Amino acid sequence: MIGVAEGCSGKVGMAGVGGSVRSCTCSPSSFFLRKAPSPVRFKLKFRFRINALFGDWGLGNRKNSLSFSSTHQHQFTFSLTDTDTVRVSVLSSISDVSAKEWDACAVDASGPNSFNPFLSHAFLSALEHSASAVRETGWMPHHIVAKDQTNNILAVVPLYLKTHSYGEFVFDHSWANAYHSYGYKYYPKLQSCVPFTPVTGSRILLRNTSFKDQIFDIIVSAMKDITANSQLSSLHVTFPSENEWLKLTQKGFLPRIGMQYHWKNRNYKNFDDFLMDMKQSKRKNIRQERKKISAQNLIMKRLRGHEIKARHWDSFYTFYRNTTDNKWGTPHLTREFFHELGSKMGDNVLLVVAEEGDELVAGALNLIGGDTLFGRLWGCLPRSYYPSLHFEACYYQAIEAAIELNLKKVEAGAQGEHKIQRGYLPVTTYSCHYLIDEEFREAIQDFLEREASQVKLVIKLLHDSGPFKEGIV
Template structure:
């Protein structure tokens, strides 16, 4: 079965019922009661080849008006959508305004920040040469003000995503069809949940969201890719995208929740006695090995720390037969650009740093990301201390609501990190393959729900309601 590429349509998945087509190729609703997209049309038609270096300038325009306004011309806002090949083409102030409006100040997500994504590009970590071609989508009004942005990449592989679709690619190839390139809407190398369609908070926000989703789907057709994947979106986005033709997928991570704990011992008192005893025994092993734990933040993290941590990072990837996605320059750039939002936990033996764990601080969450240690050494329980227990202590001190400790790891449950559901959305261009994957995802979702419940029911806390 070959993937049949749909003809390019400026209205793919966008036209709503009772639309009539004008002589100029624009679509209007006969009668409108709510705020919505009024019209959607394309610029000059171009022949598009599916090349990884392809980038489009302004490619779509729309007319919208806010709910409660009439369709009179003075209430209409014109929106143009374009693709940029680097986030550096967008001002940090406007990008971050979209990000902050999308999350709200309390749920600020540092991975959606302009500086974080710029560090990935400037350090050559997420660029064409590594199979990540930035193709960020920008929506502007008629005054060139940015109304919304979408972090988007054209991918030539499926690495660094944490939502695995390698079997989907194999199935495509088995039928003689091409799975790559594909579009990936995400934060590269970062399995952190957060909004992906970042829209300014104004009376037009729902309509701008719809325009950006339609642009994503139409761009997939114009690029002749197999699919468009939106990974780790917010739950709200996940539900909204289902109605726009996206397949839904769920996964599982392990997060720690702060229940107004005063300190680490206060947290331990919520645990079952056996779990509490095990954690205390593990923590006692750290000073017994002459190790000292330190939490460094912002200006306390020097260039030598980043050089050392990069060695740890490479040791971890090499030992796990993984790929070192991030360059040395990325860590230096991250420290320079993100400042006090970076928390580096290090373990010292004497004057030597022997291990470290990288964290980012959000509005209400501490995000644990990377861990590493010196090669050819082993310190019992140090991984648990650096990645989990130090993170919990830091979250309590900073009055944060939770710790997200990254993907995988059932061992986290016995240390107070409980299973939570994660989400992804997948737009498959070929309708036949979309139906096949839909059946698979229905079965997979049922299995994920069952496993999640089993883990939750066997949690480490004394009171089941605490879980």
């Protein structure tokens, strides 16, 4: 769960899967072309300003319309063997691929025991059908599909053409500002990701064939060609698996790392078993926080599948809007999205709710994967404040659910050092970036190398001062 200060459990919440609180003052529509500076002068000026450029994210209002009009019909044919070919196409909607075929790629990519619900056809189509991730909101689907000669699907890629950087959780607003300051266009750009969702997983979803490595190379070549032929600034792959990140880095993408907080299940039998691994002071604090829930006459419930009714989703949408309003974010997700999610994903949805009498007052949305519980969104009633409720709904209920379901971990999303004291430790996340312009590429590469050393240091320091007893890893 994302972006709430320690001790705050009501008025201020997360900017989670559908809300981002960072924005950029420059408008894509204000970009214009002018003669570029000479290479030498440009390089010196850009390096001189790099510290300021990459330290200033800026704040402002999002421009909500995708103004780029794509007239290219991208289709590529590659030779797999002397007799076999692979056809790579770009689709404008995930509805153009059957759910069965898309999900077969997703399952093969992650493995049957590590199913990632965010890569499913159900989740991605819910985003499109609910008008949450569509052209009008700045997410023009450009999904990649690779087929063999007999029309069998070999791979798919969730891919979007974008003219802003919202809902990504890997911040590149300063890169756009740098492009703009030199009269270059940063937007539109291509983005391979799950919209509004900072969850790690494969991005090039390959069927498990003997030639899948060749298909991977073919798709990467096709995405690069699309970027260059469409005169786009860049191609970004955010929150890929570590293995995918390494392979893309070898193919000319700039590597970037980030940090999230995850909880690890060490074969715990129950919540108290987990607490015994904590340092005494942390264990005492958690118990005190949990006692506050019953003292406020709050009842916590975990609902799955058919237990979640339309009224729950309507209430949760109110909670979600309260979160985005309080965090100065944008409500990227529509009310229809939550209803679509419930109807399409069934028991993969876990909704934690807090009740005061007969009234729903808060909730936390989670999705259940093959071995992971993914915490995504939190919210409460406007003008309501319940001490420690945020921690209970988002973190402690998630831990109890993961133990009960025998899941390996809980991914609690981006941001929030307050998670550490509640058993969630920092882990490395990944992204990679392919930039066409060599001068910008060189400057950004220098920035990413310095950023990576700082991130690694922070992760080590946080682990060394973690909440667990010595020897617990």
